[in-house]
Amino acid sequence: MKVRALSAARPAARVMAAVLLSALAAAGCAPSTSDNSAKGDAKSGTLRVWLFREVDNAPKEKVVDRAVAAFTARHQDVKVDISYIPVDTRAQKIKAAFNDPSSAPDLIEYGNTDTAGYVEDGGLADISKEFAAWPETADTDPTARRSVTVDGKVYGAPLFVGVRALYYRTDVFRELGIEVPRTLAEVAETAKRIRAERPELYGLAVGGAYTYGAMPFIWANGGELAREKDGRYTAAIDDPAARTGIRAYTSLFGDHNCPASACAQWGGNDTVQAFASGKAGMAIGGDFNHQAVESGAVKGRYAVVPLPGRRPGDIAPAFAGGNNIGVLKSSGHRTLAVELMKSLAGKETQAELFDAMGFLPTFTDVRAEAAKRRPFVAPFVKTLDAGTKFVPASPAWASIDSGLVLPTMFQEIVSGRKDVDDAAGAAADKMDEAFRS
Template identity: 50%
Template sequence: MRLRLAVAAALALTVTACAPSTSAPAETATDGGPKTGALKVWLFDEPNRAPKEAVVNEAIAEFTASHPDTSVDIQYIAVDTRSERFKGAFNDPASAPDVVEYGNTDLPEYAAAGGLADLGPTLQGWSEGADLSADAKASATYEGTLLGVPWYVGVRALYYRTDVFSELGLKPPATLAELTTTATTIRAKKPEMFGIAVGGKYTYGAMPFVWANGGELTEINSAAARQGLKSYTDLIAENNCPPQNCADLTGGKTVDLFASGKAAMGILGNFNRAAVDAGAAKGKYAVLPLPGVTAGSVAPAFAGGNNLGIMKNAQRPALAADFLTLLAGKKYQAKMYDAMGNLPTLKSASDEIAAKDTFVKPFIDTIAAGTKFVPLNPGWGKVDASAVLPTMIEKVATGKATVDQATDEAAKQIDEALTK
């Protein structure tokens, strides 16, 4: 799920229960149910909900105009309590919504609970469905079954200070090796700045280094993964971003460092644009895809984002499929970008946005080059909860463990979490 979805203050919402339909819950989202009545929808709340709500209300108006005697009951649920809400809905068909928004990293947990309907038939009957990339569909697929339609995606790319690069006569790095030499050059010539802001707790910044070198998270102690980890942790050093400053930095803190002018480069998301423009770096930066190992290649980015799904306990599955495909369609993906900055998952929508907003192009190019995802296994939640990857990175960065020692320990923990 995209990281910026942390909610500052959760709204106290109550679930409005509706009487269950006489039809049984459907196995797939196109199987029957009443074609009229109240469609129940759960969407994530936002720190600033108004722009999102305006787009959703527009979609509701269009939907109800084409579906007589139908209403749409939207509940905006707090992100930090979503797991409990979903578990309750999985266990109580009468209280289950029909359409839901959920983070793509939530998929394994919800799939293992058996709470989501198969959307394969819905996608096959949806004219715009063919516009979804294979990577996007893979992030919503569990054990061969499509359990969601990707609604938006968020990826990271390399932000860099154009004024600093111009002053020092530097070119944007074309490889990860050049990224390191460029960062150390900047630090040497401008000791008040970090060459690139990197953090020991910034796993989404480190993952592309592992993937670019051919490593995988499930084989984190392989030679390829170790090379990628080394290339990242080598940046947490006195000649770039000293361990005493950067070993415990989170992704959010790296955004702050770049935005405030204290770092010449940063691996930031398309969703961090507003934060950067609110700081000293405004008007002094550009973005390019994070380069890979070889010139012309792009380091695979983690594809965070949210999906729209249909509950297996939905009382109006066919009606839910109609609303889902409307809200997930090109028209409303484009409107959600204008309102919230959410990158579309439909290629036609992203192409149009990139044509009118040049800032988006590096992120679209990053997606087009191929993205990666965390293992779709319910046990991955244990890996996250135990901070396995950030602990591994911090130990290497602070010299508490060698790359080999830290990755062997992490590999054991990952194996245990994914196999139990």
């Protein structure tokens, strides 16, 4: 539901308006508000922050607690309340916060694909001046800077950049005499062999709701999510090349690899957890999943390589993901919120998040230093260097993503409810409807 301003109710209609707003809330949709802009700029009180909960969240919490402690040491009259929210349900929760400023946090962590939609909804504050005046941002890489920029204005600070690569079990590969796959076709063949010879394992953990794990299959086969012309987007998910990639990904669901009954509902965290817990021979995971795998049952028995493309030597294009930290437009503590944002997304914190979680820093100097200290980032840096892809830079993507258009498409196929052509066509229709709205 988009944020729209309501005109002030006339005195005689206020009771009716209150009843309507109560009904909307009871129906599970937060009411629109007449004004979600900040009321003042308090220099004391409590700052509320929503951050994403990771697969293994404890290391992240320690880094955040240190950054918060440093901030509150400088601001004695300020308290900080941190809440960790599920990534999969972020859209509903954050949109509700935009529509109800009285219960909204001051700062949120958000995915870089959400920037344009959140700006259109009026939820994020324009911090262009503060960002430009922050000395550290001189070292922000251009891709990360673009992830917080809409129409030339800055709406947050990049927190980390993330790409995915292929995690695989070195002990299983050695036991079965398997070579590291060099193409996507070999990835599928390897997955089937692992499943056949070690039936207690999934060959390659895949998920019907794992959109960003599926996209490399589409892009590697020459497909695209959408086309852009004169600033307008139209769906391309039903083009022949995209359908080839969809078939390649959905063919991995079944008893021969990852049964749909178990895997159709999985998202990215589920597939990583399956690998980390020792239940899969391979998984497509991010640099940001490194700590979760290190903390799992496969520690010391895995390696990572770039996900291969169609031909030997190719690297499948990865989604250039990552998260940002933004100040809400409704915050009554704008100055403090911007300062806390700098503490949470600054160079020191990004370096610590890399060590704790494997999150790749968005500052080029911090990332270069991190790569020297921790060689595990090499396959992810190679993936970045090979060329990455991004989702359509349209506010409509937020509704496409939160509406589960692509996961629904994958799940319809793997469940047998629709074939690839019908499911892709239906997804394209939904995407085009969103682009037109």
